[in-house]
Amino acid sequence: xxxxxxxxxxxxxxxxxxxxxxxxxxxxxxxxxxxxxxxxxxxxxxxxxxxxxxxxxxxxxxxxxxxxxxxxxxxxxxxxxxxxxxxxxxxxxxxxxxxxxxxxxxxxxxxxxxxxxxxxxxxxxxxxxxxxxxxxxxxxxxxxxxxxxxxxxxxxxxxxxxxxxxxxxxxxxxxxxxxxxxxxxxxxxxxxxxxxxxxxxxxxxxxxxxxxxxxxxxxxxxxxxxxxxxxxxxxxxxxxxxxxxxxxxxxxxxxxxxxxxxxxxxxxxxxxxxxxxxxxxxxxxxxxxxxxxxxxxxxx
Amino acid sequence: xxxxxxxxxxxxxxxxxxxxxxxxxxxxxxxxxxxxxxxxxxxxxxxxxxxxxxxxxxxxxxxxxxxxxxxxxxxxxxxxxxxxxxxxxxxxxxxxxxxxxxxxxxxxxxxxxxxxxxxxxxxxxxxxxxxxxxxxxxxxxxxxxxxxxxxxxxxxxxxxxxxxxxxxxxxxxxxxxxxxxxxxxxxxxxxxxxxxxxxxxxxxxxxxxxxxxxxxxxxxxxxxxxxxxx
Numbered sequence: 455x456x457x458x459x460x461x462x463x464x465x466x467x468x469x470x471x472x473x474x475x476x477x478x479x480x481x482x483x484x485x486x487x488x489x490x491x492x493x494x495x496x497x498x499x500x501x502x503x504x505x506x507x508x509x510x511x512x513x514x515x516x517x518x519x520x521x522x523x524x525x526x527x528x529x530x531x532x533x534x535x536x537x538x539x540x541x542x543x544x545x546x547x548x549x550x551x552x553x554x555x556x557x558x559x560x561x562x563x564x565x566x567x568x569x570x571x572x573x574x575x576x577x578x579x580x581x582x583x584x585x586x587x588x589x590x591x592x593x594x595x596x597x598x599x600x601x602x603x604x605x606x607x608x609x610x611x612x613x614x615x616x617x618x619x620x621x622x623x624x625x626x627x628x629x630x631x632x633x634x635x636x637x638x639x640x641x642x643x644x645x646x647x648x649x650x651x652x653x654x655x656x657x658x659x660x661x662x663x664x665x666x667x668x669x670x671x672x673x674x675x676x677x678x679x680x681x682x683x684x685x686x687x688x689x690x691x692x693x694x695x696x697x698x699x700x701x702x703x704x705x706x707x708x709x710x711x712x713x714x715x716x717x718x719x720x721x722x723x724x725x726x727x728x729x730x731x732x733x734x735x736x737x738x739x740x741x742x743x744x745x746x747x748x749x750x751x752x753x754x
Numbered sequence: 755x756x757x758x759x760x761x762x763x764x765x766x767x768x769x770x771x772x773x774x775x776x777x778x779x780x781x782x783x784x785x786x787x788x789x790x791x792x793x794x795x796x797x798x799x800x801x802x803x804x805x806x807x808x809x810x811x812x813x814x815x816x817x818x819x820x821x822x823x824x825x826x827x828x829x830x831x832x833x834x835x836x837x838x839x840x841x842x843x844x845x846x847x848x849x850x851x852x853x854x855x856x857x858x859x860x861x862x863x864x865x866x867x868x869x870x871x872x873x874x875x876x877x878x879x880x881x882x883x884x885x886x887x888x889x890x891x892x893x894x895x896x897x898x899x900x901x902x903x904x905x906x907x908x909x910x911x912x913x914x915x916x917x918x919x920x921x922x923x924x925x926x927x928x929x930x931x932x933x934x935x936x937x938x939x940x941x942x943x944x945x946x947x948x949x950x951x952x953x954x955x956x957x958x959x960x961x962x963x964x965x966x967x968x969x970x971x972x973x974x975x976x977x978x979x980x981x982x983x984x
Contacts, residue, residue: 459860466848661857664844667804668909669833670861 463678464685467654474650475686481646482690482740483697485639486732490698492632493731497724499625505718506618511586512598513612514538518556518582521609530583534607541601542587547594552586559583582609640739647743650686651679655751662752676748683744684737691736695729755913755944756780756803761812763798763968772798774968775812780946782912785939787955788948789979790965796948799965800915803946804838805829817912834862836913837906837943841921843898845890851877851901852886858905872908880904880934896927900934907938914938916947920954928954952979 468475516535517526542551554562559581567573587598595613602608655662665675702725711719756779763773773795780786788796801807802814805821814821817835824832845854852873859869877883880900890898899919906914916935920928932954939945949955955962955978962977963970 456860456863456866458866660844661846664846664857664905665861666830667833667838667844668858668862668905669830669835671830672827674861674863 460678460681464681467658467678467682468685470657471650471654471682474653475682478643478646478650478683478686478740479690479693481639481643482687482736483693485636485643486691486694486736487697488632488636488639489735490694490728490732492629492636493728494698494720494725495625495629495632497728498720499622499629501718501720501724502625503618503622507592507615510592510614510618511588512595513614514542514585514587514598514602515609515612516583516585517607517609519579521582523609525604525606525608527606530607534605538585538602538605538607541605542585542598545598545601547589547591547597548587549590550588552588554584554586556581556583640735644739644743647683647687647740648747651683651744651747652751654679654682655748672752675752676745679748679752680741680744683740687737687740688733691733694732694736698725698728698732755782755784755817756946757813757815758799758802759813759815761802761809761814763795763802763807764810771810771968773802773809776968776970778963778970778973780944782944783939783942785936785945785958785960786947787958787960787962787977788946788965789950789955789962794965795968796965797917798968800917800946800948803913803915804836805832830862834909835911836915837909837911839899839902839906839914839916839919841918843890843895843902843922845898845901845905847890850887850889851882851893851904854890854901855905855908858908862909864909873904876904876908879907879937894927895923896930899923899931903931903934903938907943911943913944913946916945916949918949918951919947920949920951925953929957932958955979 516530516538517523517528519529521528539551539553542548556579560576560578563576563581564573589595589598592613592615595615599611599613602611662675702720702722706719710717758776758778761773761776762771764771776795776799778799788799790796798807802809802821803816805824809822813823816832819832821832846857849857855873855876856869859872864872874883874886877886880903882897882900882904885893885897890901893901899922903919914935919935920931923931928951935945935947936958959976959978962972962974962979964972964974
């Protein structure tokens, strides 16, 4: 069949079946937007993990004036300090050690809460001194904790990864939620494709019966229906892509990134990498669903 | 051209066979009327020729091809060697006369050039060259059947099957259609026409194959509907 003839037939088919076509386009657009959102969220989590795990430190807070744990007998002494430093230096997984004195901590606190009323209630010696330890691998936290847990002068050991992991768990939950809804929507889309194609095949049974009787190939009979579904899916995929790109441009880049400077957001490359996946999923599912349906309804 | 050798067709939900050990031979260029009451097996015979059904037993051969054994993927190519017209014309209401005929060529991949060349000639043959750009709804029944005939014949088939082509037409219009079929037959095209139309059959004096209860009860050259010739 010639291309011009096929495209004319496809155009006619889409116009005649207008409401179903619109329903199909919207359904594809919504389900793919969700698929896209799930994928974006996944690369967002990866990106944040990479960025933050790299910066993760273990904080070893030392005894201060108000410490009450059994390893503390007042403010940490110089001897205890040197002892702790020696232990840390002997641990294999420790990469870097920074010492933050009480005064340093207070200076940083002042900077962070400049202009806030909290500042007036905090005295310099209320903030404990600490060692900030960077590990070769954040997983090795337990080793450090084990070595220092009951050492005199150590008040508490904090693993920043624990705080992050809770946060990532929430993101992961969101991601699975988006994925489940996306899959449900894809399922609905598949059903819609099947129904649309069935209605179209029924509406054009006269055409298809003529085609069969003059000896048109099965491919020639089915192709217009498959192409119609594919065209609708392409429009739907394009809408979903536009939505994803728009949310990167107007939401992430314009609103979130300038205000949440401590969060690394997905880059354009990562967003653009999702686009072919969306088209593939959108057009692929519809073509597959329509082919299967036609096999059943245009037998002969 | 066409050969039925001990062909039977038994449908699943029926007690009696639709065709019962049919033997029939039709030569290239023949014009055959297939007559008999509804349910006598005419339609089943045509369906076997089109490979819409497979014979339960026996072999159907068309132009050297064993139709019952023809694999599905070869059916389209096989159908291109034949033309079919129906009682209800089966035209596309949204397409003009020209486009209806062109549709039959488009869907089997004929070139635009071929279509432009062939259709005026075929419309001239069926006497509709003046009405090429009318819609089917603007035509009489006879004219619509001419369009259907043009579509069936446009790809120059060796065999034309006609299932009650005059069933929806008045007698005078039917005569015109029969003249046209006769003309097509004289180009060497084999024609098998299933019909109830006594007047037409008697007038044409062609070969008659009469069926009853799935059997051929008469096969007569230059026959008439009601007369057995004895």
